[in-house]
Amino acid sequence: MLDGLSSGEIELVGRKVRLTHTDRIYFPEAGITKGHIIRYYLDISPLLLPHLRDRPLNLERFPEGVGAESFYQKNASAFFPSWLRTFSVDYPRAHKTNRHVLVDDAAGLIYLANLGTITFHAFLSRIDDLTHPDLLILDVDPPDLAGLTREESFKPVVETAFLLREELLALGMAPRVKTTGKRGLHLGVSLDRRSTYNEVRTALTELFTRLSERRPDLMSRAVRKEKRRHRVYLDALRMAMGATVAPPYTVRATAVASISMPVTWEELATLEHSQVYTVANALARVTSVGDLWAPLVTPGA
DNA sequence: GACCGGT
DNA sequence: ACCGGTCAACGCAAT
DNA sequence: ATTGCG
Ligand SMILES: [Mn+2]
Ligand SMILES: [Mn+2]
Helix, strand or coil, X not given: CCCCCCCEEEEECCEEEEECCCCCXXXXXXXXXXXXXXXXXXXXXXXXXXXXXXXXXEEEECCCCCCCCCEEECCCCCCCCCCCCEEEEEEHHHCEEEEEECCCCHHHHHHHXXXXXXXXXXXXXXXXXXXXXXXEEEEEECCXXXXXXXXXXXXXXXXXXXXXXXXXXXXXXXXXXXXXXXXXXXXXXXCCCCCCHHHHHHHHHHHHHHHHHHCCCCEECCXXXXXXXXXXXXXXXXCCCCCCECCCCCECCCCCCEECCEECHHHHCCCCCCCCCECCCHHHHHHHHCCCCHHHHCCCC
């Protein structure tokens, strides 16, 4: 484990960012401090930033570490620095507008990490066309966890992911896959932004319904846990306006400080669980394989 | 985590 | 200068 | 209208 960053002011892309409480233990079981998390986000920023750029973000913050109180933050606080860009999103049902933070560079990323942001959650559309997602995420969630180890709950998730891949290949798509860093998997496909969230979600729901009717022993579309029990949950609700997904390389609030990591399909076949990659080993891996999800956020690729 | 008002 | 209190989300769809 | 859910 590399040393974490220390408290004090650092300059990033010409911005001064003050780091505080860097010795605070954020992950007690793994002995990982807030300074370690900030160091990780700085090191991973070249790979992470393209996945955040121009997307409204939600922050999942743990100011006292992962065992303590946490909260989601959509609306930028008044005290956020003026150089941190925001984008206003209307929430008609809630009769309000939230100014979502945007992360353009390492300074913004590290400022928000210093607020105790462990997990960044990103929109699936970009601010220049917010109503049309440019990314399709197929969210494969694990069976009810009671009595299951990470490994046991992950096997049906992997089997489901391969079945979904076959369906998408038959439709002419070549999905990528990544760990979520919790217990599940995400498949990702680029979209051309010709369809709205509702249109994409309707098509996705049809695909999920078809597959779960073919393998009702393995998968379920039921939101209620009691209805799906031991079965994998095919979650189409991620593809909704205002919904967010954990992007590649973000840190998850698990005991081991796992991260969401793109993997090859070949690797997935032998992957034990979704928490293999952590802030402690991610850098070594991406140094050798690069960003397997870069084509999803690289124009023209 | 940071701000604010009261002591 | 140092507290203590306060704030920091939301929509889908099943029921 | 409520609420489980992520
Ligand atoms: Mn998921
Ligand atoms: Mn989900």
